[in-house]
Amino acid sequence: MTSPIFVLNSLDASVSVIDPVTWMETKRIATGKEPHHLYLTPDEKSLIVANALSDTLTFIDPKTAEVQRIIRGIIDPYHLRFSPDMKWFVTAANRLNHIDIYRWNGNDIALVKRIATSKTPSHLWIDSKSTTVYSTMQDSNELVAIDLATQAIKWRIPTGAVPADVYGTPDDKFVLVALTGGDAVEVYDVSGKEPKRSKTIKTALGAHAFRSMGDKRHLLVSNRVANTISKIDLQSMEVVDTFTAPGGPDCMDISRDGKQILVTSRWSRKLTVIDITSRKIVKQVNVGKSPHGVWTLDHAPR
Numbered sequence: 321m322t323s324p325i326f327v328l329n330s331l332d333a334s335v336s337v338i339d340p341v342t343w344m345e346t347k348r349i350a351t352g353k354e355p356h357h358l359y360l361t362p363d364e365k366s367l368i369v370a371n372a373l374s375d376t377l378t379f380i381d382p383k384t385a386e387v388q389r390i391i392r393g394i395i396d397p398y399h400l401r402f403s404p405d406m407k408w409f410v411t412a413a414n415r416l417n418h419i420d421i422y423r424w425n426g427n428d429i430a431l432v433k434r435i436a437t438s439k440t441p442s443h444l445w446i447d448s449k450s451t452t453v454y455s456t457m458q459d460s461n462e463l464v465a466i467d468l469a470t471q472a473i474k475w476r477i478p479t480g481a482v483p484a485d486v487y488g489t490p491d492d493k494f495v496l497v498a499l500t501g502g503d504a505v506e507v508y509d510v511s512g513k514e515p516k517r518s519k520t521i522k523t524a525l526g527a528h529a530f531r532s533m534g535d536k537r538h539l540l541v542s543n544r545v546a547n548t549i550s551k552i553d554l555q556s557m558e559v560v561d562t563f564t565a566p567g568g569p570d571c572m573d574i575s576r577d578g579k580q581i582l583v584t585s586r587w588s589r590k591l592t593v594i595d596i597t598s599r600k601i602v603k604q605v606n607v608g609k610s611p612h613g614v615w616t617l618d619h620a621p622r
Contacts (some may be wrong), residue, residue: 321575323617324385325368327584328355329593329608335369335378336607337385338591340616343603349387354378355413357399357571358613362406363426367615370397372414391429399443405450408468412441414457418443419455421471433471438462445486445495449461455508456483456493463497463508465515479514480506487530487539489554494518496552498527498541503548506539507557519557525548531572531581534620542583543556544571549581549594563599565592571613574620584611 321340328351335349359368361379366388369378375395380387398414402424409422409429418436418510422429433517439459446453453466456462461481465474468491481501487493493511505527507519526545532539539552542565549569551561568593574581581594585604589611593603 321616321618323383325573325582325591325614325616326358326380326382326385327607328358328369328613329610330354330356330612331610333371334375334608335380336591336605336611338605338607340618343593344607345605345607347385348381348608349378349385352376352390356612358615359400359402360615360617362402362424366475366567368400370394370396370400370411372396379458382615389437394429395434399607401444401446401453403446403450403468404448408446408450410446410453411445412444414440414442414458417441419466421466423454424517432588433475435466435471437464437473438476442483443479443485445488447488447492447493448490452510454486454488456486456497458482458484458500463495465510475515477508477517480504480520484528485530485541487532490536490557494554495521496521496530496539498523498530500526500528500544503527503543503546505552508583517529521552521557521559523552525549526564526568528569529571531574532620534574534578534621534622536621540572540581542572544570544586546570549583561599563596564601565594566601567592573614573616575616576618576620578620582614582616584614586610586612 325338352371354373396413397411399412438457442458524543524546567588
């Protein structure tokens with residue numbers, strides 16, 4: 321890896337920039353209050369940091385780590401995602417119980433619809449055809465589907481306790497939901513008109529965040545309470561490997577060569593680097609308070 325690694329420090333209102341050669345923090349970028357998640361623009365020229373309590377988006381150059389601009393008036397952007405067709409930008413307002421759909425023209429965003437949801441919309445996923453947004457409702461224990469064309473809720477279905485991250489399989493047939501209030505990942509068949517829970521995969525306590533391994537077959541989920549990461553085979557829908565990840569593992573990225581997991585250790589203020597082959601922790605880098613999102617331009621496919 322040669323591009324910098326970015327770690328969001330949610331309780332420090334900052335981003336730690338880490339050199340992947342020396343594994344040292346080279347600078348710390350001030351953001352708005354409570355940056356939780358980040359996402360690359362479709363042209364890969366800007367990394368967007370969503371500052372939930374400041375109602376702002378900070379745009380950062382993913383190569384130079386320089387701040388490019390700040391967009392204000394984005395209400396409570398906790399989680400964020402672009403649609404694959406690059407036409408839509410969606411945010412989840414975790415505190416205020418709504419999902420906002422914006423139109424993206426390649427440079428600017430314009431609000432199209434604010435959709436009231438259930439309690440505490442958490443994470444977002446958009447299918448490969450850019451037709452449906454899936455979102456978990458953390459405090460009402462639901463999975464909600466929104467039609468992008470009409471900006472209306474299509475359906476909702478109950479989930480297990482405290483659903484967090486959500487991930488759709490490459491064929492768009494299944495959606496996986498991580499249960500932070502439990503020890504499992506739920507699998508929903510969304511190929512028909514109505515969703516159906518098809519399986520529950522036991523992982524470990526505090527199942528929280530997903531990261532595809534880039535091979536279109538395997539998926540990682542961090543277990544924040546158990547201090548582990550589970551590897552799920554998307555064909556068998558079974559756990560096939562487990563990695564130790566101390567300090568409350570949260571968001572993850574994977575190096576472009578597929579050899580390392582980068583995971584934020586939420587409770588120990590570190591970025592932890594795990595060698596996938598040996599399953600050993602090879603580096604830990606001190607960052608700020610409550611590190612959450614992590615991203616590098618030199619990543620494996622998502």
